[in-house]
Amino acid sequence: GAVVSQHPSRVICKSGTSVKIECRSLDFQATTMFWYRQFPKQSLMLMATSNEGSKATYEQGVEKDKFLINHASLTLSTLTVTSAHPEDSSFYICSARRADTEAFFGQGTRLTVV
Amino acid sequence: QQQVKQSPQSLIVQKGGISIINCAYENTAFDYFPWYQQFPGKGPALLIAIRPDVSEKKEGRFTISFNKSAKQFSLHIMDSQPGDSATYFCAASMTGRRALTFGSGTRLQVQP
Numbered sequence: 001g002a003v004v005s006q007h008p009s010r011v012i013c014k015s016g017t018s019v020k021i022e023c024r025s026l027d028f029q030a031t032t033m034f035w036y037r038q039f040p041k042q043s044l045m046l047m048a049t050s051n052e053g054s055k056a057t058y059e060q061g062v063e064k065d066k067f068l069i070n071h072a073s074l075t076l077s078t079l080t081v082t083s084a085h086p087e088d089s090s091f092y093i094c095s096a097r098r099a100d101t102e103a104f105f106g107q108g109t110r111l112t113v114v
Numbered sequence: 115q116q117q118v119k120q121s122p123q124s125l126i127v128q129k130g131g132i133s134i135i136n137c138a139y140e141n142t143a144f145d146y147f148p149w150y151q152q153f154p155g156k157g158p159a160l161l162i163a164i165r166p167d168v169s170e171k172k173e174g175r176f177t178i179s180f181n182k183s184a185k186q187f188s189l190h191i192m193d194s195q196p197g198d199s200a201t202y203f204c205a206a207s208m209t210g211r212r213a214l215t216f217g218s219g220t221r222l223q224v225q226p
Binding site: 041044091095106 | 146
């Protein structure tokens with residue numbers, strides 16, 4: 001299957017700092033990528049849709065100024081958690097769809113804010 | 115409003131048995147229904163997917179059954195193995211570059 005690579009897999013940062021998470025589609029071009037957040041033992045919650053060359057679309061309740069998304073190329077989207085706080089600690093997962101059908105997910109990033 | 119309802123929340127099956135997970139959706143515009151397997155600390159991995167023009171799709175030990183009129187679909191895992199122990203998510207989406215809507219997940223435990 002197609003590969004979506006997410007980096008880093010784990011990150012610990014101090015409260016008030018910013019953290020960048022990268023998501024790359026390795027073997028196909030992804031004009032659209034998606035960012036999800038997952039709390040322990042819960043389902044994936046869509047945060048935003050990342051569109052190459054344009055602004056991201058955020059879901060209701062997601063602060064766009066806190067979760068900055070950039071989709072500068074057809075293979076790379078980044079999520080930056082700005083001024084992170086302990087409540088931002090979570091598992092963040094990116095996804096890319098190939099040919100408008102199959103959606104593949106990255107390995108996820110465990111963010112811990114201390 | 116939850117658009118994809120998944121049950122059961124947890125499931126314990128003996129090795130060699132059949133695991134069955136059910137999902138129901140509300141949005142009739144959905145036309146793509148995948149199932150994902152997720153291990154702790156990992157991203158979801160695509161298992162199998164189906165579109166509404168077929169009622170069943172089988173890939174190895176995994177089978178999706180789809181009932182369009184009832185707006186339900188299910189995952190059957192035949193000859194369940196301890197290595198199948200994971201969380202399974204059903205999902206649905208519409209044609210186009212749309213995000214998936216996920217069910218709440220089912221934690222499967224296959225006992226040796």
